[in-house]
Amino acid sequence: MLRRIRAASIATLCAFGSATAAAAGGLIEEIGLQGRIPGTPEPLALRVRVTNPGTTSQAVELVADVGSGRSQARATEQSSSVDRVSVEVSLGPRESRLVDVPIFSGSGDTVEVAVLDRSGRVLERDSRELVQRSGAVMALLCAEEAVCQAAESRISFGGSEEDRVAKRRGLAFEFVRQPADRWWGWNPAHAVVVAAPLASLAAEQREALELYARHGGVLVLVEELVRDREFLSPYRATPTASPQALGLGRLYRAASVSGADFDAAFTGASLESLLQPRIRSEMNEPGWARKRLATSLDFPSLGWLMGCLVVYIVVVGPLNFWALRRLGHVEWAWVTVPIIAVAVGVVLYGASAARRPAELLVDQVAVEWMDDASPIAAIDLGVRLVSPARATATVPLPEFTVLMSHSLLPKDMFSLRQPDGGRRMILSRVPAIEAPVRQ
Structure with a gap:
């Protein structure tokens, strides 16, 4: 058993x-x-x-x-x-x-x-x-490793002696094995060199390269290896030596990795820009626009509150005791003072409540970064929710939206906070955010 x-x-x-x-x-x-x-x-x-x-x-x-x-x-x-x-x-x-x-x-x-x-x-x-490794990242996307090695060598040893010293100290190279499917997969790179046939990439990988540049990255196309006339065709009608604005970023085109037009992306002023820490100065633009275009909340000013306090002191003090002395019942102050305090509190609360919104308000301000060669834009979206009471709100967002932490952004940017101070971001096929709305 x-x-x-x-x-x-x-x-x-x-x-x-x-x-x-x-x-x-x-x-x-x-x-x-x-x-x-x-x-x-x-x-x-x-x-x-x-x-x-x-x-x-x-x-x-x-x-x-x-x-x-x-x-x-x-x-x-x-x-x-x-x-x-x-x-x-x-x-x-x-x-x-x-x-x-x-x-x-x-x-x-x-x-x-x-x-x-x-x-x-x-x-x-x-x-x-997360620990940062030193060096501004140059991402090299090549069909063969030998091409990446040639591009790395050309970047490292091109330009003046000062440029070469700065590159040895400040650049780091990554041979990309698997191209990113979304633009934020390329974001750690200060520049991306494409020296591989774009026909071998999926549609979303090609789009990721374009959107990376539109969000502020530097994209370098090696024409003899790219072999694709359709990719960014509106920007490739000019000579290869001239860089072009691509949204917030820049597009360089070189005939080959051994030409002077390839060196132009990594020497002189272009090199100085690559070596600079990236600071997205445009991140505050939605907040700047919302202050001027969105719903304006009218809060009691400090002067209004101080005026109410002075009136209350005058009424509950000198005026109250003057009236009671005229009536001959100063002892009634035990009753009149609480009544005056409650009455003033009700008036203050009513005046404040009259200014608060009566329904849930959603302000959505979008700043689109684009150029004159394409209708495609990189979008910075600022969302603000104002609720008259505690509630839960679901905000639909465009697909593959990247949410930026409120604590790391300039004041008056996107913020959905939970009671414990954190944010909860729920992503799906069409991402939506669900979070408690604070008064």
């Missing part, structure tokens, strides 16, 4: 172990561009491998927490903000998938990833602290 019980217990443990092993899990594969991250907060690609070892389909939630140099647990204990991005992932039997998630982060942050089942149970957790 005892042996049967032991056998049953062992069978139960084995069954439990099998069930646990069959649970889906995830692991951080890469953050940034092949591990390269910027020193200042920027949109980055977080690549996570999610695996379902089971024989049945499974839906999980991938949650990424980004904190400023501390783990999620410690941040929660210290009431510090943690930005949270969550993505729902449906996996087939024994399927392993790479999931790219946009995060807004930089050197010194800690990224924690957890895979949750439908009940919210943590199936697997992984974390990584």
Whole structure:
């Protein structure tokens, strides 16, 4: 009998172990561009491998927490903000998938990833602290490694002696193995050199290169290797030696990696620009526009409050006691003072409540960065919600929107805060954000 019980217990443990092993899990594969991250907060690609070892389909939630140099647990204990991005992932039997998630982060942050089942149970957790490696990143996308080596050599040794010294000290090179599918996958690079046939890239990878430049990057096309007349055709009608504005960024075109037009992108003033720390001065533009175009909230001024306080002191003090002395009942002050205080409080509350909005207001200001050669634009979107009471609001956003942390941006930028000070970002096929709205 005892042996049967032991056998049953062992069978139960084995069954439990099998069930646990069959649970889906995830692991951080890469953050940034092949591990390269910027020193200042920027949109980055977080690549996570999610695996379902089971024989049945499974839906999980991938949650990424980004904190400023501390783990999620410690941040929660210290009431510090943690930005949270969550993505729902449906996996087939024994399927392993790479999931790219946009995060807004930089050197010194800690990224924690957890895979949750439908009940919210943590199936697997992984974390990584972001550390910047020195050097402005030059990303080289080539069909062959020999071409990348030739481009690296030409960039490193081209230009004057001062240029070469500055490059040795300030540039770092990355041979890109897998082109990014979204523009924020290229974002850690100060410049991207394309020396491979664009026909070999998928449509979303070609679009990612264009949008990277439109968001402020530098794109260098080697014409003899690109072999694609359609890509950015409105910008390629001029001679190759002249750089062109492409949204917020710049486009350089070179006939080959051995020509002077290729050197122009990495010498002189162009080199100085590449070596400078990237500071997105345009990030405050939605806030600047909203101050002038969006709903204006009328709050009581300090002068109005001080005036009300002076009136209250005069009424509850000298005027109140003068009237009671005339009536011959100074002892009634025990009753009149509280009545006056309550009356003034009601008046102040009513005056303040009359100025508050009567319904949920959503201000959405978009600043589009574009040029005269194309109708495509990079968009900075500022959203502000104003609610007369506590509520939960869902804000639809364009697909693949990258949300910027309120604590890292200029004042009056996009902010959806939870009561604990953090943000929760829920991404789906068409991303939406759901967060409590504070009064």
